[in-house]
Each structure stands twice: as C-alpha cells, then as structure tokens.
Amino acid sequence: MKSTRTFARTALAALMLAGITQAALADQFDDIKKAGTIRVAIAIGTPLFSYTDANMQPTGSDVDAAAELAKDLGVKLEIVPITTAARIPTLQARRADVVISALSITEERAKVVDFSVPYSAITILVSAPKDMKIANYADLNGKRVGLTRATTNDTITTREAKGAEIMRYEDDATLITSVVTGQVDIFSSTPSNMGEINKRAPGKNFEMKFSQLDSGLGVTMNKGEPKLKEWIDGWVTTNIKNGKLNAIYKKYHGRDLPTTVFKPA
Structure with missing residues (x-):
C-alpha cells in the first residue's frame, strides 16, 4: 500500500513537472496568434524610420515594416511608443512582443535578446x-x-x-x-x-x-522564443527576396538598402 501511494505521488509530481515544463516551453508566437494582436515597440522620433506625420500619426519605414509583418501574420498591429533607450528594457519587461525600431544587430545586444536576420539597415x-x-x-x-x-x-x-x-x-x-x-x-x-x-x-x-x-537592423525578440523567431526570420527572408522591404526602405530613405548589408538578388 505504501509503495502504491509513493508511486502515485511520484507520478503526480512528474505530471506537474511536465505541465510546468510545457508551459515554460510555450512560445510567444502562439500567444500572439491567440490574442489576435502583435505589440510592436517603436521609438517614435527617429526621422524616416519612425516619426509622426502632419496628422500626428506614426509613419516611417519601421512603422510600415511593422504593419506589413502584422498583416502577413494575420493579426492587428498595436504600436507601443517608447524612447530609444527603452527598446530592450520594454521587451524584457514583456510590455511588447517584438521591437522594430532601428535596433542594430550587435554581439553585445545578442547576449540578452534575439534578432531576426536583417530586415533593414x-x-x-x-x-x-x-x-x-x-x-x-x-x-x-x-x-x-x-x-x-x-x-x-x-x-x-x-x-x-x-x-x-x-x-x-x-x-x-x-x-x-x-x-x-x-x-x-x-x-x-x-x-x-x-x-x-x-x-x-x-x-x-x-x-x-x-x-x-x-549596420543591419533586426526585428528584436526575447530569447527562448524559437517558433516566433523562425516565423519572423522566414518573413524577413521572403520579403527581402521579393523586394517589399527594399521598397519600404526606398520610399522613405530615397535609396536602396545598402549592399554592404544586403547583396542584390
């Protein structure tokens, strides 16, 4: 009887641990899809990348890229306005799902966050x-x-x-x-x-x-989100190849993405 109770407690503990592990492994990608909204942190105040237009609406190449990403993901876009210095802290505090805000890909930053392949420069x-x-x-x-x-x-x-x-x-x-x-x-x-x-x-x-x-710019995510990173990497790669991200960049910056970062297709 005692061994049966011990086995039951062990089995229950294993199930609880499995549940906790599964929850820990749950990817933010699924949460975004379920919510129907992606929260994108953008520092509004970076000319050509992200700023307010004459009607006080956010615009710029990063804003357009964020809108295109949300559309292709099949969710609504919620812009989380931040300061430049708050880009990574906002992400780490889970007040945004991703950052699209002229954030250069560097080794130092990659120690604390994940970057997509470069979407802009x-x-x-x-x-x-x-x-x-x-x-x-x-x-x-x-x-x-x-x-x-x-x-x-x-x-x-x-x-x-x-x-x-x-x-x-x-x-x-x-x-x-x-x-x-x-x-x-x-x-x-x-x-x-x-x-x-x-x-x-x-x-x-x-x-x-x-x-x-x-410098190449990356869509920035918290670490430990493999499904989200895989989808965003695929999205960037596709839209670099088909020219959409280059067209967005050229619309605002008046030139193609630099060949030092992006080789012509």
Whole structure:
C-alpha cells in the first residue's frame, strides 16, 4: 500500500513537472496568434524610420515594416511608443512582443535578446558644419559630440573617440533640436537626421565628415522564443527576396538598402 501511494505521488509530481515544463516551453508566437494582436515597440522620433506625420500619426519605414509583418501574420498591429533607450528594457519587461525600431544587430545586444536576420539597415556617420575640419576620431579630441543614448553610435563613438566630450540625448528628436539650437555642432547619427537638421537650420551646412558603420537592423525578440523567431526570420527572408522591404526602405530613405548589408538578388 505504501509503495502504491509513493508511486502515485511520484507520478503526480512528474505530471506537474511536465505541465510546468510545457508551459515554460510555450512560445510567444502562439500567444500572439491567440490574442489576435502583435505589440510592436517603436521609438517614435527617429526621422524616416519612425516619426509622426502632419496628422500626428506614426509613419516611417519601421512603422510600415511593422504593419506589413502584422498583416502577413494575420493579426492587428498595436504600436507601443517608447524612447530609444527603452527598446530592450520594454521587451524584457514583456510590455511588447517584438521591437522594430532601428535596433542594430550587435554581439553585445545578442547576449540578452534575439534578432531576426536583417530586415533593414542604418548608416552611422559623424557630421559637422562644412567649414569644420574633421576627418577621423582623433579630430574629435576636446570637442563636444552629440548623440542618442543607448544606440550603436553611442557605443562606437564612446569606444573610438575617447578624447571627446559626449553629450547623450534620450531620442533623435531631442538630439536634432540640440544641434539646430546650437547646443552641439558635431554629432554622430544618421543621414536622415542630418537631412532633418539641414532642413531646419539650412545656414549651418552640415555634411558627413566620415562614416562610422553600415549596420543591419533586426526585428528584436526575447530569447527562448524559437517558433516566433523562425516565423519572423522566414518573413524577413521572403520579403527581402521579393523586394517589399527594399521598397519600404526606398520610399522613405530615397535609396536602396545598402549592399554592404544586403547583396542584390
């Protein structure tokens, strides 16, 4: 009798453990499909990638990519507006299912999140007024350089321009305002942000001094979501091959995805 009770308790414990393990292995992909909505975190304030239009509606290449992904997944899109620095924390806190927000694929970030294969790309450059002589990182010594916090350009500039005074801003919109109002004259950012600055302050004549990186951007997910990652990787690959993601990029950025990241089909 005692052995029977022991066996029953062991069997029950095994079933409970199996249930817990199964729940732990449940993939977010199924949860998204069941909810009928995918929550996509996007930092609204990155010109050309994600910003508000004249009607105060979110637009840009990342917004269009997110809408296309939700449509192909067969669910509604819910945009979770965030700051640039909050992209990974928002994901880790499970306040969003994925991030599509100009997030460069780096080894350091890949330690804490998973990336899809690249769906888009971003060029990072150092820009300053035309009459300022800057050709490399050494020329930034003793100078004030503006950039957006928690970005790839933050990491690169901090590492390479050790003699510079780095001014960090919470999002691209604040960085742009700081440059336009003269708080900083040198910045590390993107061609689209440089274009926006020149549009707002044409007399300053900002130009690219040197390129820092052409970086692939990934749809970002929490680790341990193999089914979701497999679907998104397949979706990206298909839409790179059929040209849809290139068309979205070209619509806003005025050029094809860079061949340094994407080889022509």
